[in-house]
Amino acid sequence: MSGKIVPTFTLAFTLNGGPVRVETSPGRRVLDLLREDLGLTAAKEGCGSGECGACAILVDGAAKLSCLMLAVQLEGREVVTAEGLGTAENPHPIQAAFVENGAVQCGYCTPGMTIATAEFLAHTPDPDRGQVREAISGNLCRCTGYVKIVDAVLAAAKAAPGESS
């Protein structure tokens, strides 16, 4: 359909715990693949150039910016989006902490923030405020001034010691 004939391939990876096989082009942005082809819209586009963190996902447990990744890079990987952390009925402790601490205003940054938090708490289970501020500094939020987000991350660390990813 698009401008040029683009080769497609069958991409196989694990998405939020389940196997996925999808026909796509190797150069498809992972963010578009997730949002438009697979209907998972938690990861957001805020800049498309690696500056805002709204598009963050976990790839093999590490937070990655999906706006900078190409589909081919997901082959065989384990991917978790904010949808895979938890649901409204059964939220992840990090998601619950964001809600309970008032860290969500417009909420556009929140899925990316929770992904960054998940990675961070997995290796820093008992952080102080300064470490939290450092850890989320790649994720922009224009609504909150960050205070409540820092509170939320610390609360999440308390709520689920050692099992945050």
Place this chain on the structure above:
Amino acid sequence: MKPSSPNQPDFSFRHADTLSKAVGAERYSTDFTPPGCLWAGAKRAGVPHARITAVHVGEALAVDGVKTVLTGADVPGSNLQGIVHKDQPVLAVDTVRHAGDAVALVLAESREALAEALSRIRLEYEPLPGVFEPELALAAEAPLVHPGREGGNLLARGLVDKGDARAAMRGCDVVVEGEFETPMQEHVFLEPPNGTARLTATNGLETVVSTQAPFRDRFEIAHALGLDPMRIRVRAPYLGGGFGGKDGATVQCLLALAALHAGGRWVKMVWSREETFLAGYKRHAARVRIRLGASSSGALQALDSVMYFDSGPYAHLGVEIMALGLEHAGGPYMIPHTRAEGFCVYTNNPVGGAFRGFGVVQASFALERSLDALAARLGMDPAELRLMNALRTGEANCAGVAMESPTGVRECLEAVMAHPVWAGRHTWKEAAPPFKRRGVGIAASCNAMGYGRGLPDAAAAKLELTRTGTFRIFNSVADMGQGNAAAFVQLAASALNQDSSLFEVVQPDTRLCPPAGSSSASRTTYTFGNALLRACEAMREKLKARAALALLVDEPSRLRLAPGVVADEATGRSIPLALLGNMLQRDDRICVDQYVMPVVENPPDTGKAFRLGFPHRFFSHGACVCALEADELTGQVELVECVTAVECGRVLSARGVEQQVHGAAAQGAGLVLMENLAHQDGRILAGDLSTYLIPTSRDLPDLEWLAVDGDEPTGPHGVKGMGEVGIHGPAPAVAQALEDAVGLSINRIPVDPMDVLRALRSNKA
């Protein structure tokens, strides 16, 4: 009603809507990508001022997957957008007036094809000399942005004149004088402008847009494209931020134009971040000259100021923004004689528009800096000077409007002065580590609520009892993150004595919801909230009357609403809402009512040349203390504390106010510390998020909020607006703190570390 503590769990609806966002289930406008949709995008001018001699679209049309390429000649209707003044083309014809003007519109089958086609459009221009500085633009020989226009580059002049400022100035013991500049500021809402649109089978136009003003959008689209506004449906899901930047057309008209050529298919348009910098609206850059006079005791006597607002090539809300700036020239202070003159000027810079603090940010920085100069001249404490001149209830502000609504500026000042950051500042400063200088500053502010006189600040609210006995609120005012949808549930639940879990909210949809004004001007909760409370009142009376029929009670007034039921305490009998819901037909289950914000009744004759929005009756108040540390080696300034007190009527939801104050203070801190939308000859030099820096979590301290409880008798449960007032504090408070720390007196922002270093060096010399 007791305010909830910020540390208590949130009430359940806010819980539900933020949870849905946190888990990624909430669908923002940008999350609608209908399968098989077309993609639309604009070719931007790239030059600030030129005559278009040719637009070559052949190569773009040849790209596989491109459906069509449209230019200015293809726009039906007036081809003019604008909220009050219609002067901004949807697609430029003949002339481009700023680098972000849209010159052509491409429709393509995929994003890839769209990008390819946009890169293949060739524009031929004959460059025109531009104007990039408002005062120069007013010179007789300046190139004209809109040739042939009466008034030339002067979009509007305004004057607020009370007493005789110039004569009074001559009688003052002390007069200070200064010139101050505030820059353009980018909103950086995280969700870029975007939307989807299609023509329906019955030739209506349906759109889903990230917008602050869905009801007004219909008229703007209709006017620009020659359509019937009543055949346009606009839906506004939760926004990923707005802050004023989504008040007025961004994608709306382009998208609608694209839909007219899409044969009934959905079309999607999403601006990239770079396009948003290039084409989006900015806080107006402004220059303010002030003379401020006082008696030797420090009592303010006279203010004489002139303000220049850089509108860019289009009016947007520039005139109204300038007017609000003039109305706030005297801030929250009692000044007997005031004169504020404003010029809103066309240039070839990016387009100015609404941004939290709407003209007040610019006026407030200049006035607060002048108060600092006055305090220094008088040898007075800057806090005491502000306190002694703080406007009291009943006194007239600089527009001559007597403050009948309680003014809390004094209480706000006292609250921040009692805070350890101010009270303990001397000790803290003395404890500065090596190579650091510390300083503390204070500022006060006020911010009007609502549209002001001359433009009805209205909302209609619709409330439905569902068949199953739950309630549905039809929210007519977009929620851009401030949580108004949840506040409405809280208001209605308490008015109807029901649990908030019984409520659902329909987000703004011009087909389903009755009309309301925009999500802006700190008006949302006040105006729609009042309309909703009236609808609740009607619902309560209706439910009692219908329950009386079922319970065979001849005095409905003795019935009461209790959770889930209408109860008759006299007999102990009750009827469940579910039963009532089932019993009534749909029309009978709906209540609609409206509210219009009251205006100043006998407006003083102080405002000259205003058509709309003057004067205002209601104001929220604030005070702010900032503490900073300047690095002697690098000149870098670190904000260490930022404490803001606001008075915004009664505090219904402490968390809601705290969230707004934090967000506003963070944007104010960004404005003074780092946000620099550098531009030269109409071109933005910092046009993405790697060059235009906004505060990250490492750049801000733990912002603090102090509650000052007030009461606005006309407000829903005593509430006034509070979305904006918190933005004004940091810029002047940081400036004063910098003077305190290193003796640098700044008159423009953001702070330049080189200036800090220079000041330190000259101190030592």
